[in-house]
Amino acid sequence: GAGVSQSPSNKVTEKGKDVELRCDPISGHTALYWYRQSLGQGLEFLIYFQGNSAPDKSGLPSDRFSAERTGGSVSTLTIQRTQQEDSAVYLCASSLAHEQFFGPGTRLTVL
Amino acid sequence: GQQLNQSPQSMFIQEGEDVSMNCTSSSIFNTWLWYKQDPGEGPVLLIALYKAGELTSNGRLTAQFGITRKDSFLNISASIPSDVGIYFCAGQPRGAQKLVFGQGTRLTINP
Numbered sequence: 047g048a049g050v051s052q053s054p055s056n057k058v059t060e061k062g063k064d065v066e067l068r069c070d071p072i073s074g075h076t077a078l079y080w081y082r083q084s085l086g087q088g089l090e091f092l093i094y095f096q097g098n099s100a101p102d103k104s105g106l107p108s109d110r111f112s113a114e115r116t117g118g119s120v121s122t123l124t125i126q127r128t129q130q131e132d133s134a135v136y137l138c139a140s141s142l143a144h145e146q147f148f149g150p151g152t153r154l155t156v157l
Numbered sequence: 158g159q160q161l162n163q164s165p166q167s168m169f170i171q172e173g174e175d176v177s178m179n180c181t182s183s184s185i186f187n188t189w190l191w192y193k194q195d196p197g198e199g200p201v202l203l204i205a206l207y208k209a210g211e212l213t214s215n216g217r218l219t220a221q222f223g224i225t226r227k228d229s230f231l232n233i234s235a236s237i238p239s240d241v242g243i244y245f246c247a248g249q250p251r252g253a254q255k256l257v258f259g260q261g262t263r264l265t266i267n268p
Contacts, residue, residue: 101254144190150198
């Protein structure tokens with residue numbers, strides 16, 4: 047399909063391990079966003095990319111979190127030394143203008 | 158930081174009834190968006206509002222951008238079973254690309 051795709055759909059990891067989450071935006075969308083959704087909560091902004099640069103990283107909760115985007119397309123969100131409080135659904139969105147379109151998310155569980 | 162207060166948190170209605178939910182904030186937003194999220198999926202965009210006072214419809218859904226730019230409401234008329242889900246408001250602050258989300262309204266329809 048032509049929507050935003052994310053992988054893996056589910057990830058279970060042990061505390062202290064590193065994880066990488068991938069996002070493939072809608073083709074041609076220049077902006078890409080990462081959000082986090084804890085159980086029963088609204089979405090919390092993490093980081094915004096315009097092209098390959100990240101003008102807004104204000105939502106990253108700690109220096110264990112980082113993200114990159116290459117070729118103006120695919121983005122990877124990396125969480126180092128995972129903690130139990132990192133367990134959540136990580137959602138990616140892309141846009142051309144104001145309307146952001148979301149992927150299905152990656153459910154991360156840290157044991 | 159900026160917060161959106163969304164109410165009600167949950168609604169239990171009969172099929173065929175009309176539904177109303179709203180979001181308020183102490184901050185001004187340039188854009189208001191309404192999303193619906195089904196279990197295990199990412200949010201799906203329902204309506205986007207760009208101008209203060211704007212009233213927009215999408216089928217049985219109607220949403221308005223408050224004149225003060227600090228609030229928005231969503232109405233659903235003649236509810237049907239597929240309307241079940243969690244509805245989120247989201248606002249785009251001035252000068253920012255990120256979205257700030259409300260906590261969601263969980264809609265349940267009794268048969």
